[in-house]
Amino acid sequence: MPERILDVKSLTKRFGGFVALNAVDFHLDEGERLGLIGPNGSGKTTMINCISGSLFCDQGVITFKGADVTRLAAHRRTRRGIVRSFQIPRPFRSMTVLQNLLIPMEYAASHSGGTTEAEAREILDLVGFRNRANANSGRLTQVDMRKLELARALAAKPQLLISDEAMAGLSSSEVDEILDILFKLNARGVAVIMIEHIMRAVFRFSERVIVLDAGRKIAEGTPAEIVKDPEVEKAYLGV
Amino acid sequence: MRSGGFWGFIIGALLVGIAFVALGKNEYYYFAAYVILQSLIMAVAWNILGGFTGYVNFGAAGFFAVAAYTTIALNKYLQGLGLQPPMLVYIAAGAVVCGLIGLGTGYLTLRLRGVYFAIATLALAVVFQTLANNWDYVGGAKGSYILTPAPPPFFSSYIKYLFFVMLLMSLFAIIVSRYIVHSKFGRGLAAVRDDEVAAECMGVPTLRLKLISTTVMGVLMGMAGAPYPFYVTYVDPQSAFSLGIAVNAIAMPMIGGTAYWYGPVIGAILLGTAQEVISVTISSELNVFLVGVVLVSFVILAPSGLVGLVNDLRARVKSRA
Numbered sequence: 001m002p003e004r005i006l007d008v009k010s011l012t013k014r015f016g017g018f019v020a021l022n023a024v025d026f027h028l029d030e031g032e033r034l035g036l037i038g039p040n041g042s043g044k045t046t047m048i049n050c051i052s053g054s055l056f057c058d059q060g061v062i063t064f065k066g067a068d069v070t071r072l073a074a075h076r077r078t079r080r081g082i083v084r085s086f087q088i089p090r091p092f093r094s095m096t097v098l099q100n101l102l103i104p105m106e107y108a109a110s111h112s113g114g115t116t117e118a119e120a121r122e123i124l125d126l127v128g129f130r131n132r133a134n135a136n137s138g139r140l141t142q143v144d145m146r147k148l149e150l151a152r153a154l155a156a157k158p159q160l161l162i163s164d165e166a167m168a169g170l171s172s173s174e175v176d177e178i179l180d181i182l183f184k185l186n187a188r189g190v191a192v193i194m195i196e197h198i199m200r201a202v203f204r205f206s207e208r209v210i211v212l213d214a215g216r217k218i219a220e221g222t223p224a225e226i227v228k229d230p231e232v233e234k235a236y237l238g239v
Numbered sequence: 240m241r242s243g244g245f246w247g248f249i250i251g252a253l254l255v256g257i258a259f260v261a262l263g264k265n266e267y268y269y270f271a272a273y274v275i276l277q278s279l280i281m282a283v284a285w286n287i288l289g290g291f292t293g294y295v296n297f298g299a300a301g302f303f304a305v306a307a308y309t310t311i312a313l314n315k316y317l318q319g320l321g322l323q324p325p326m327l328v329y330i331a332a333g334a335v336v337c338g339l340i341g342l343g344t345g346y347l348t349l350r351l352r353g354v355y356f357a358i359a360t361l362a363l364a365v366v367f368q369t370l371a372n373n374w375d376y377v378g379g380a381k382g383s384y385i386l387t388p389a390p391p392p393f394f395s396s397y398i399k400y401l402f403f404v405m406l407l408m409s410l411f412a413i414i415v416s417r418y419i420v421h422s423k424f425g426r427g428l429a430a431v432r433d434d435e436v437a438a439e440c441m442g443v444p445t446l447r448l449k450l451i452s453t454t455v456m457g458v459l460m461g462m463a464g465a466p467y468p469f470y471v472t473y474v475d476p477q478s479a480f481s482l483g484i485a486v487n488a489i490a491m492p493m494i495g496g497t498a499y500w501y502g503p504v505i506g507a508i509l510l511g512t513a514q515e516v517i518s519v520t521i522s523s524e525l526n527v528f529l530v531g532v533v534l535v536s537f538v539i540l541a542p543s544g545l546v547g548l549v550n551d552l553r554a555r556v557k558s559r560a
Contacts, residue, residue: 053439054439073439075439075440075442075443075444075445078440078442083441086436086440090434091434092430092433092437093433094429095429095430102426103426103427103442103443104442106423107427107430107441107442152441156442
């Protein structure tokens, strides 16, 4: 049995009277690939905001590697190994690609053994940025910014990577490039939660899929089970 | 600038300052240089929060004046006890008080960003001005006189001494600012400036960094304001909280270039000197006008300041060659 790395119990988040997440339970094993899907507004991004610490949940407990992290500030969770990328790329625009990676290396990875510039270059190799180390990060193309998002997340030495719609709006070959990066990363033992609207990518990548609808978990299972689930069909097609 | 060059510049500036003190005859030059250096410290201090961290402080005059009033109050109290402490005591007091106010500003405005932060700092300055207006111990709205002490040994006049103190503090501020830019702390501040949410998620303790940044800014501004009463000998709220001080503290880094430690230094020397020359040769009203025009032109034409402009030109020449 692989060990549980993340355990989320009855996670609830309200914005005023609106319940964005309603008592969601789920868990993740070490090195697992989990897909998180759901219609727009179903609470996917709120959920990862709560797990990464960008938002505090109203109720529920989040346990990471056996420790309660529910009330921990976002930067402390990053240092423990919960790292996220953003749906809309948020590079440090005044910095080069390499400098972007050095921020999490100095501030996050140094707390778990430390990294060096050689490792930064290795990460750049992994995402295919070998010759772009000194490029101005604010002037990258969309797909390159997505890659930079992932590279920067890797530089923080994650044990759990939460990838928030890293592929939205990309062409089919670009989607494959990003998938390839995530698979390589997972092969190194990093657990991945992938939030995505591109079903082809989610079903190819995930070992297990969770479906959210209106703040509730409505289904969970292997990709093959999820496609056949009547609840999921209803949530997506409204029949 | 490489390390050797930087320390050469610091020592060179110090030697020039010593020679100036030893050889100068006309006292006017010390008065003028004092004002320029005072603006330089304010600009360098402002830039630590404004340029490096990305938080625009419109209340620079508030910090400056609080330090000036700390000197007035402390001087009055100590005179009552029959004491005449050295300048260092006043500077330390101003630095501590303004550092604490900086820290407090950081705490009170944690959730404010962009224009809201700027408005909050402006409001803070107004609050302190109101306090000064109504505090009788330091003269209230009619202001307060302070006696110039005798010049210390090695200095033939008190203004020479004040100039030299200001020079030392300017060099100190420049060293601090350059150290920050090249440190892990400074890189964290740059991440906060570029994208605070992303910085936090990359492990940067954004809150702590912001608090340190507002505190360091406060300390340096306090140092700049503490000797002011000895320079003017008469302080009233109107002049101590003058908008000109706040505007200069913003304009000088913007003109020089906010992303570099030497940006505000260049901006302060150029704009400060121009202001002094114009107020002597033409009129003191015109120099206020000058700041406005220069600031607007830079914001529109060269948003990254002179340093940025030079870098752009260099890059263009290179790409052509």
